[in-house]
Amino acid sequence: MSQIIIKDVAKRYANGFNALKGVSAEIPAGSFTVILGPSGAGKSTLLRTINGLETPTSGSVQIGQQTVTHTNLREVRSQVGMVFQHFNLVDRLSVMANVLTGRLSHRSWLGSLFYLFQRGDMDIAHEALIRVGLTDKAWNRADRLSGGQQQRVGIARALAQQPRVILADEPVASLDPVTSEEIMGLLREICTRDGITVVVNLHQVELAKRFADRVIGLNDGFVVYDGPASGLDRATLSRIYNRNGDQIDEQLETMLAYA
Amino acid sequence: MSAIETVRPPLPKKPFNPTPVWLTAWLALLWLIVVDLELSFETLLYGVDDIFEYFSRYGSPNFADLSRYVELLIQTLATALWGSALAFVVAVVLAPFAARNLTPNATVYRIARETLNFMRAMPDLLLALIFVAALGLGPLPGALALGIHTAGFLGKFFSESLERVDAGIYEAVSATGASRLQVVMYAGWPSILREALGYTLYIFDRNVRMASVLGLVGAGGIGLALHDTLRMFNYDQSAALIIVILITILVIDYLSTWIRGKLN
């Protein structure tokens, strides 16, 4: 059964730019999907429409049995964790408090007014921190951590939601190669062990080949490839990274040769 | 050498510099104002001796009534404190509605903004006059007036700080399924905490200053005593009162500057 169904999604921004021009895809439950594509292809836009941070101009997104609309936004989001390129942690809160924000959809407004949580939430957050290996930093301020550690907190926040889906928008773009490897491994492990559906935007073809079950190639708002990671041969890659239908330039050739 | 000089290309035409025009207009306007207000600065100059003589009358402050002054001073500080607390509470409630990135919709945003603007535009002494009429004499109407006026300032400062917070942080918290209130509480306030405390201290500072003159309209504090002694040409006591007010304000000023320094 498909966890995420994207149906003919088009997105036109307020300035008139068409970022997505009719994208359809079905992402099975418990799979690890990587979205590849050149800068400006619409990868972030697609990911953001999945949890309602952007509203599609036409078409629809369905998660589980629910179609994402304005009225069930909070409910949908509580089941979808999001991991960001720049981590987007609340700097002044402790690591623990940041992870606990993943529990907010289960807390009343009154409790939130006084920053109160339940013991059970603390246990879930603790669990999430164990998973990402950051228990010793629980009471540090979030902005005192290294980039890789901050991204782990971001993943722990998503885990604390106990989500069915985790979306990650270039989670390793601001990290060094070794740390990138660790973070991707962590996401892969979460997918395999917890059966959480993971969708990741990436710029590294090589990481996609190693970690993904499935790759969706986006170019200029269209899906140009949708298949297994093993299908990423040179012809496919040049189709994904192709610009304006021009000849593939030298640079791209070399880049793909190293991919 | 000379060959180069002869073929030296001319500079492009210098753009018109309007500064002298502005300066002349400014001075002319000032002159017109001085004429219209019938100010005679000459008498001021001729009267320099008189003025020195006048200020020398304040030379021997009389602290006989000090205990009463201290009592009034405590009332003044209490008025400023309650006024600032009221302003803080009102501002914390209104600011998220007046921040473009947190407000539920454009109408609410406009209403919140205009409310803050209105509170800011009403001078606190005018508000104090109104509240004294409704509540009777005493420090309570003073605290209300200070609170409402400075809530306008604090609310504006807070909402502008909330607007400067990185959009990604709001997005990340709302992406967990948090409600608008939760986004404000967990992404908004923690991110601007220091700034907000700094502004509040600054407003408290300002309110102490203003509370010391609220007495002029019957809204309690040390201002009324100063008004009375000056009216009765009681220079010794006036001098004592001015010194007491001055010291208090300076102490509060240094204290709040020190705390603000600690915050950063």
Added chain:
Amino acid sequence: MNSSRLCWPTPNGLPAVAPAVVVSVCLLLLVISASAVELDLVRLITAIPRMFEFASHLLVLPDWEYLPTLGTNMLQTMEMTFLATSIALVISLPLGVLAAVNASPHPVVFHVTRNLLTLMRALPELVWALVFVSAVGLGPLPGVMALSFVTVGFMGKFFAESIEVIDARQVEGVAAHGAGWLQLRTFAFFPQVFPDFVGTVMYILDHNLRAAAILGLVGAGGIGYDLVMAMRMFDYGRLLPIALSIYVAVTLLDRMSDKFRRRLI
């Protein structure tokens, strides 16, 4: 352990120490000082109908004959604001330079000017207005004097603060070419701080308009005198137009200065 028990996100589940201390100290101070402000809920609640009554009184036709006088007095208020701010501007420019740690000629000069500025802005305009009124008599003159005096204290401080945060490399660049002391200040400092200065002046103009509107309270010119008289005599036909004109003037200036600042930056 019951998993639905409420707790704070701290190691022991109790509130964090620093915020708890700050909040309790503030609350304690408020409780202690409640009697000093004569806080009385009954009085506050009984005042609500009176506020409405007052508001209903305001809804009378304006006193048409008074409107021309209102115009003149508002004009006087604005003139006082503009004049006092201009005078203060001329005095604050050199004082601001002397009070900026990176532009002051000598540490002693720096400290003396700094403290002088602090003293000047310590007392509110109204106190100085009271003093100047008893020194030079009623009218706009003591008002302008009081306003300028306090404004120098604020403006000089703001100027000094903007000078202190400028980019030292640009100053070095000009100094490296042998510029003199004054040249350095006019050619390296001034262009950098100019936008900040304009912002400060607009902000102070705004503040001074509000201050000038109430100086009349003590007989120092402007609309304030009419305001107090209307209030004391319950002359509601004048009260609303006066309050409205103050509101409109302040709001207009606020909008204008917002626009102006945005264009400059």
